[in-house]
Amino acid sequence: MIEIDGRQLDLPALAAATTAAAQVRLAPSALDRMAESQRSAQATAKTRPVYGRSTGVGANRSVTLNRMGAGVDVHGLNLLRSHAVDAGRALDRETVRAMLIIRLSQLAAGSSGISPAVAEALAGLINADALPEVREFGGIGTADLPALSGTALTMLGERPTMDGEKIPAPLASWETEDALPFISSNALTIAQAVVAQQKLATLLENLTAVSALSFNAMAGNPEAFGPEVGRAADTPAVADMARVLHELVDGHHSPARIQDPYCLRTLPQVLGSLLEEVKALQALLERLVVAGHENPLVFGSARDGSNGVAHHGLFQMTTLARRVDALHLALGAACPTILRRIDLLCDPSHTGLNRFLAADDAGQSGVMMLEYVAAAAAGRIRANTQPVSLQTVVLSLGAEEDASFASVGTSQLSSTVEAFATIIGIEFLCATRALRLQGRTAAWFRSERLRAAFDAGLELPSDVQDRDLRDDVDRAVRTVLRPGFGCSR
Numbered sequence: 001m002i003e004i005d006g007r008q009l010d011l012p013a014l015a016a017a018t019t020a021a022a023q024v025r026l027a028p029s030a031l032d033r034m035a036e037s038q039r040s041a042q043a044t045a046k047t048r049p050v051y052g053r054s055t056g057v058g059a060n061r062s063v064t065l066n067r068m069g070a071g072v073d074v075h076g077l078n079l080l081r082s083h084a085v086d087a088g089r090a091l092d093r094e095t096v097r098a099m100l101i102i103r104l105s106q107l108a109a110g111s112s113g114i115s116p117a118v119a120e121a122l123a124g125l126i127n128a129d130a131l132p133e134v135r136e137f138g139g140i141g142t143a144d145l146p147a148l149s150g151t152a153l154t155m156l157g158e159r160p161t162m163d164g165e166k167i168p169a170p171l172a173s174w175e176t177e178d179a180l181p182f183i184s185s186n187a188l189t190i191a192q193a194v195v196a197q198q199k200l201a202t203l204l205e206n207l208t209a210v211s212a213l214s215f216n217a218m219a220g221n222p223e224a225f226g227p228e229v230g231r232a233a234d235t236p237a238v239a240d241m242a243r244v245l246h247e248l249v250d251g252h253h254s255p256a257r258i259q260d261p262y263c264l265r266t267l268p269q270v271l272g273s274l275l276e277e278v279k280a281l282q283a284l285l286e287r288l289v290v291a292g293h294e295n296p297l298v299f300g301s302a303r304d305g306s307n308g309v310a311h312h313g314l315f316q317m318t319t320l321a322r323r324v325d326a327l328h329l330a331l332g333a334a335c336p337t338i339l340r341r342i343d344l345l346c347d348p349s350h351t352g353l354n355r356f357l358a359a360d361d362a363g364q365s366g367v368m369m370l371e372y373v374a375a376a377a378a379g380r381i382r383a384n385t386q387p388v389s390l391q392t393v394v395l396s397l398g399a400e401e402d403a404s405f406a407s408v409g410t411s412q413l414s415s416t417v418e419a420f421a422t423i424i425g426i427e428f429l430c431a432t433r434a435l436r437l438q439g440r441t442a443a444w445f446r447s448e449r450l451r452a453a454f455d456a457g458l459e460l461p462s463d464v465q466d467r468d469l470r471d472d473v474d475r476a477v478r479t480v481l482r483p484g485f486g487c488s489r
Contacts, residue, residue, distance in 0.1 A: 006108030033110030041113025052180030111292025432457025
């Protein structure tokens with residue numbers, strides 16, 4: 001059970017709740033906060049125009065609403081229906097569940113003016129695991145209007161869930177004053193970023209151990225990670241990574257070279273830069289999952305007359321777009337060194353083994369083709385590094401003259417994670433295969449963390465005769481995506 005209080009939302013707990021049908025509950029304080037926000041919005045709307053409540057949206061912001069049709073408030077439902085269009089492939093359950101939980105958390109922050117009953121209905125949708133079908137094309141980094149409008153139609157029983165079922169509608173109608181406040185959020189974009197960032201945090205931790213396994217298989221020189229080097233590093237993240245790597249590899253062997261290839265010698269810079277960007281994105285996401293960025297933002301209390309609204313542009317996810325761009329650049333920069341380590345693990349001059357870690361040197365291909373697979377995955381990552389924050393567009397009769405396209409960046413980040421896991425999995429497969437062929441055992445490693453990583457490699461098939469390696473790669477990728485792999489037991 002996750003309690004949603006609108007003040008903090010633990011990202012690992014959120015990520016765990018996306019893969020299992022974890023239940024959610026709104027904290028009483030969150031319900032009180034939303035009720036006060038609703039009263040504040042209602043009081044303010046009696047004294048001044050409020051975007052989306054008394055006016056249309058987009059280029060229709062200058063249109064005063066006549067909300068009643070045949071005596072029924074119809075504008076809110078019309079807004080949801082008209083904004084629910086999306087296209088492309090349907091997104092996975094993990095991402096959609098994350099979107100719903102994040103939106104519930106944002107509403108609980110109490111800045112939207114929405115009815116608490118809508119938030120409670122959303123919690124019910126999550127707990128029933130009745131997830132809306134959400135497709136990839138619709139948002140441009142200025143609020144995920146189609147995804148959340150479609151969610152509202154599912155809650156109203158108008159649209160089927162992603163399982164093709166129409167659920168009993170938890171809400172009989174949707175008031176105009178609750179329509180825009182529900183959809184005015186980047187919850188889908190943020191959800192994609194959270195799911196990807198949490199996986200990348202695990203992958204980076206495991207990549208550190210995998211890199212150290214490769215370093216040992218090639219008898220690298222640990223001088224490059226020494227304390228003197230760490231003190232001279234240009235950032236604390238690089239210095240910290242040098243210390244971690246030195247602890248992992250120092251004293252395992254006599255170095256084979258005075259100076260190693262860059263792919264071994266520059267590990268602190270490559271991994272430290274990655275860690276820095278992953279942590280920076282995490283810090284931003286921890287704010288966004290509880291941020292009341294709805295436009296207009298509702299504040300104050302009707303009870304003491306401090307109520308009001310502020311029309312703003314915080315929904316423009318420029319910071320998130322730049323953070324994702326920076327992370328993508330760090331990931332793209334890491335790819336050449338990982339590919340080079342895979343290449344050198346196949347080289348007898350660096351391992352003392354047969355070419356391509358084959359069973360013999362009489363023409364067997366061994367892991368030769370794994371280089372090609374890893375290079376193809378790296379090509380995907382490099383293609384994704386084109387900065388989305390440089391994009392823009394003018395829409396809605398010129399009323400919206402820019403867009404962050406953060407949604408494109410987070411969508412690309414999802415595919416980057418898959419590709420990055422493939423590359424790391426292949427290095428892991430090659431490194432552990434090399435170490436086993438060298439006759440190493442877990443007891444040879446001084447580091448408990450490397451013993452754990454090497455033991456995980458023992459779960460992979462030991463047969464080195466030429467054969468189909470697809471299953472080996474799949475198993476290796478699943479292993480490096482596993483939290484706790486390569487960690488001290």
